[in-house]
Amino acid sequence: MHVIETEKLSKVYGSATAIDQLSLTIGENKLIGLIGRNGAGKTTLMKLIAGYLLPSAGQIKVFGEPPFNNLTVSSNMILTNDRLPVIPTLTIAEIMDSMALFYPHWDHGLAKRLCQYFELNSKVYPNTLSKGQQSTLYTIIGIAARCPLTMLDEPTTGMDKAVRKDIYRVLLKDYLNHPRTMIISSHLLNELEEILEEIILLDKGQKKVHLPVEELSRLVIRLRGKKDALAPVLETKLVIDQQPLGPDSLTVVVKNELPEDLLRSLRQQQVEILSVPTDETCVYLTKTRQGGIDDVFNHN
Numbered sequence: 001m002h003v004i005e006t007e008k009l010s011k012v013y014g015s016a017t018a019i020d021q022l023s024l025t026i027g028e029n030k031l032i033g034l035i036g037r038n039g040a041g042k043t044t045l046m047k048l049i050a051g052y053l054l055p056s057a058g059q060i061k062v063f064g065e066p067p068f069n070n071l072t073v074s075s076n077m078i079l080t081n082d083r084l085p086v087i088p089t090l091t092i093a094e095i096m097d098s099m100a101l102f103y104p105h106w107d108h109g110l111a112k113r114l115c116q117y118f119e120l121n122s123k124v125y126p127n128t129l130s131k132g133q134q135s136t137l138y139t140i141i142g143i144a145a146r147c148p149l150t151m152l153d154e155p156t157t158g159m160d161k162a163v164r165k166d167i168y169r170v171l172l173k174d175y176l177n178h179p180r181t182m183i184i185s186s187h188l189l190n191e192l193e194e195i196l197e198e199i200i201l202l203d204k205g206q207k208k209v210h211l212p213v214e215e216l217s218r219l220v221i222r223l224r225g226k227k228d229a230l231a232p233v234l235e236t237k238l239v240i241d242q243q244p245l246g247p248d249s250l251t252v253v254v255k256n257e258l259p260e261d262l263l264r265s266l267r268q269q270q271v272e273i274l275s276v277p278t279d280e281t282c283v284y285l286t287k288t289r290q291g292g293i294d295d296v297f298n299h300n
C-alpha cells in the first residue's frame with residue numbers, strides 16, 4: 001500500500017508557488033531523505049502531508065485519505081520541526097508524560113533514556129534549552145512517538161556534530177527495530193545518506209528525482225584532464241558544469257550517460273573519471289541559471 005500519493009499537487013501562497021504539480025508515491029516502511037535548496041518546498045510538502053495545509057490544486061492521499069482535518073492521518077502521523085507545539089508551561093518530564101495520551105505507540109522508556117543520554121534535564125521548561133537541545137528534544141519526541149508516518153523537518157538544526165552523529169544512529173536503530181515510513185528533510189545529505197534508503201530531491205516545488213540513494217550517487221560523474229581530450233565531451237548535451245584547471249586542463253561534471261567508446265577513449269588520454277558526492281550531485285541537479293557566485297563580483 002502507498003502511504004502517501006500525490007497527483008499534480010500544488011500549493012500557492014499569494015504569488016509564490018511552493019509546490020508545483022507534484023506527483024509522488026511513497027510506500028510503507030521506507031526511510032526517505034527530503035532534500036532541496038532553501039525555498040524548494042520541503043516544509044510545505046510536509047505540512048500538506050500532515051494535513052496542516054489545504055492544497056491549492058491537485059490530489060493528496062495519506063493512508064488512502066485526504067489528510068486535511070483527518071483524524072486517521074493525525075493519529076498515525078507526527079511532524080516535528082523547530083517549533084513543535086509543546087505547551088510552554090510544562091516541564092520536559094510533563095511533556096513526555098502527556099505524549100502517551102496522543103501517541104498510542106509512544107515508548108516512554110526510550111524517550112526517558114534518550115533525554116538522560118543527551119543530558120536534557122527533565123525538570124526544566126523547553127524554552128530554557130539551547131537551540132540544539134530543543135532540536136534534540138523534538139527529535140526524541142518524533143522518534144519515541146513511533147508513528148507509522150514520522151516526518152522530521154530539519155531535525156538536526158543547531159546540533160553539534162557529535163550530537164548529530166548520535167541522533168542519526170538513534171534514527172537508524174529505532175527504524176530497523178520498528179520499521180515505519182520516515183521522511184527526514186535536511187541540508188546535510190553527506191551526513192544523513194548512510195542511513196537513508198531513498199532520496200526525494202525537490203527543486204522549485206517540483207520533483208527533480210526520487211531514487212534509491214545508490215542510484216543517485218551514479219547519476220553524474222566528474223572528468224578531469226586536458227582540454228583537447230575533453231573537447232568531444234563538451235560537444236555533448238550532457239555537461240552540467242565545467243571549471244578550468246590551469247591553462248590547459250579542465251574539470252567537467254557530466255550526466256553519467258556518455259557512450260562506452262567515448263569513455264574508453266578518455267581513459268586512453270589519461271582523463272580521470274571520478275565519482276561525485278551525492279550532496280554535490282543534488283547541488284548540480286538544482287543549479288540555477290544565474291551562473292556561479294563569482295559572477296556576482298564580475299559585473300563590469
Ligand SMILES: Nc1ncnc2c1ncn2[C@@H]1O[C@H](COP(=O)(O)OP(=O)(O)OP(=O)(O)O)[C@@H](O)[C@H]1O
Binds near residue numbers: 041
Ligand atoms: N506562509 C507562507 N507565506 C508565503 N510564502 C510562503 C509561506 N511559506 C512558504 N512560503 C514560500 O514557499 C516557498 C517554499 O517554502 P518552504 O518553506 O516550503 O521551503 P523549504 O524547502 O522548506 O525551505 P528551507 O530549506 O529554506 O527551509 C518559498 O518560496 C517560501 O518563501
